Amino acid sequence: MTLAELQELHSLPFFDLLKRAREVHEKFWPEGKIQLCTLLSIKTGGCSEDCAYCAQSARYKTELESHVLLEREEVMKHARAAKESGSTRFCMGAAWKGVRGGTPKFEQVLDIVRDVATLNMEVCVTLGELGPAEAGQLRDAGVTAYNHNLDTSPEHYPNIVTSHTYEDRLRTIRNIQDAGISVCCGGILGLSETITDRLRLLEVISNFNPAPESVPINSLMPMPGTPMAENPQVDPFDLVRMIACARIAVPGAKVRLSAGRTRLSDEVQALCFFAGANSIFYGEKLLTADNPEAEKDLALLAKLGLQTLEPNRALEAPGIDPFSPASPSPDGHLHHHAGVEGATAGCC
Ligand code: SAM
Ligand code: DTB
Ligand code: SF4
Numbered sequence: 001m002t003l004a005e006l007q008e009l010h011s012l013p014f015f016d017l018l019k020r021a022r023e024v025h026e027k028f029w030p031e032g033k034i035q036l037c038t039l040l041s042i043k044t045g046g047c048s049e050d051c052a053y054c055a056q057s058a059r060y061k062t063e064l065e066s067h068v069l070l071e072r073e074e075v076m077k078h079a080r081a082a083k084e085s086g087s088t089r090f091c092m093g094a095a096w097k098g099v100r101g102g103t104p105k106f107e108q109v110l111d112i113v114r115d116v117a118t119l120n121m122e123v124c125v126t127l128g129e130l131g132p133a134e135a136g137q138l139r140d141a142g143v144t145a146y147n148h149n150l151d152t153s154p155e156h157y158p159n160i161v162t163s164h165t166y167e168d169r170l171r172t173i174r175n176i177q178d179a180g181i182s183v184c185c186g187g188i189l190g191l192s193e194t195i196t197d198r199l200r201l202l203e204v205i206s207n208f209n210p211a212p213e214s215v216p217i218n219s220l221m222p223m224p225g226t227p228m229a230e231n232p233q234v235d236p237f238d239l240v241r242m243i244a245c246a247r248i249a250v251p252g253a254k255v256r257l258s259a260g261r262t263r264l265s266d267e268v269q270a271l272c273f274f275a276g277a278n279s280i281f282y283g284e285k286l287l288t289a290d291n292p293e294a295e296k297d298l299a300l301l302a303k304l305g306l307q308t309l310e311p312n313r314a315l316e317a318p319g320i321d322p323f324s325p326a327s328p329s330p331d332g333h334l335h336h337h338a339g340v341e342g343a344t345a346g347c348c
Helices: 003-010 014-028 072-084 104-117 132-141 166-178 195-206 236-249 266-275 294-304
Strands: 035-043 089-094 122-126 145-147 182-184 187-189 214-219 254-257 279-281
Touching (some): 003 014, 003 195, 003 236, 014 236, 014 266, 035 072, 072 104, 089 104, 089 145, 104 132, 166 182, 182 214, 187 195, 187 236, 195 236, 214 236, 236 254, 236 266, 254 266, 266 294
Parallel strands (some): 035 089, 035 279, 089 122, 122 145, 145 182, 187 214, 254 279
C-alpha cells in the first residue's frame, strides 16, 4: 500500500476503520483463531547497540541482569513447558548486534535450534544482523521464522538508533527471505513518532515481497535507565487504529499484539482482536519485561469465545484471493523472492 492510501484509511472515523479491517480479517482468517507464542531470552543484556527503547543495550544504566548464552538443556526445558502450556511457536531472542558463522556461539545457537525443532513447534529466532550463509544454516537447523523489526519509519529511525541503519535492517530481511525463512517484522508505538512514521513503517512492510508471515505491533514498555524511560503511554485508540491498518495493509500476515499488554485493559485487547490481531506473546515474561499471566490470557480468550491456533511449521499463508484489491502478491509468501528493494525505493 502507499502512504497516501494508509493515511486515508487511518483518518477514517474509528468505527469505519474497524469495519474495513474486520472485513479483511474475516476474509483472510475465517477461523478467527489466536496464535500463542512464547518468548525466551537466550542471551540477555550487554548489547553493543544503542536502541533508545531497549533495556538490553550496554550503553544505558538499566536494572537488567545480564546472562550469557543459555545451555541447550535449559532452553529445551523452557520450550517443552511452552508447548505443554499450549504455545505453538517458540521465539528465542539474543541481545546481539548480529551473528557470525563459524563462531562457537553461532554453533551453539544452531544446536539449540536443532533441539527445539524436534518439538514440532514453529521455531522463531531474533539474533540481530544476519548474512546469507548464516540465514541458510539457521534454515537447515530448523528455524521457520526470523524476527527482525524495522520498529518505525526510515525517517525516524536515526532518532532511535545510531549504531546501525535502516538499510542494515532491510539487508538482513532480504537475506532471511532469500534463505526461504518466513519474516516476522513489525514495530513499536510510543517512540515519540508521528502518525506518519507509523504509516510509513506499514508502507515499507506492506511492500515486502514475499509478504511477511507476521507483523508484531509492540507498545513501548518504558525501561528505567533508557532514553525513552519517561515516554508517555500510547493512546489505546491509536494502538487499535494501527492494528486495523496493519490488518488491511498485510492481510495474509498474522498481526501480533506484542509488548505492552500488561498496560492494556481486557476491553482494549478485545478491540485489537476485533480489528485483526490474531497472535499474542503468551507466558509471564517477554524477553526481559513482564507479560500478562497465562491464566489471565486464557480467561480473556475464553470470555471472548476465541479459540487458539494449532502449530503450522510450514507457515503457509491462508487462502489468498488474487483478485481482491486487499491481496498481497498472488504468489504468496515463500516462493517468489523479489525482495525488499521495492520497499526501500525512496525510503532510505
Ligand atoms: N537484538 C535483536 C534485534 O534487535 O532485532 C533481537 C532482540 S530485540 C529486543 C527485539 C525487538 O523487541 C525489538 O526490535 C523491539 O521491537 C522490541 N523491543 C525491545 N525493547 C522493547 C521495549 N522496551 N518495548 C517494546 N518493545 C521492545
Ligand atoms: C517483538 O516484536 N517483540 C518481542 C519479540 N518480537 C522478540 C520482544 C518484546 C520485547 C519487550 C521488552 C523486553 O522484554 O525486554
Ligand atoms: Fe541490542 Fe536488539 Fe536491544 Fe537493539 S533491540 S539494543 S540490537 S538487543
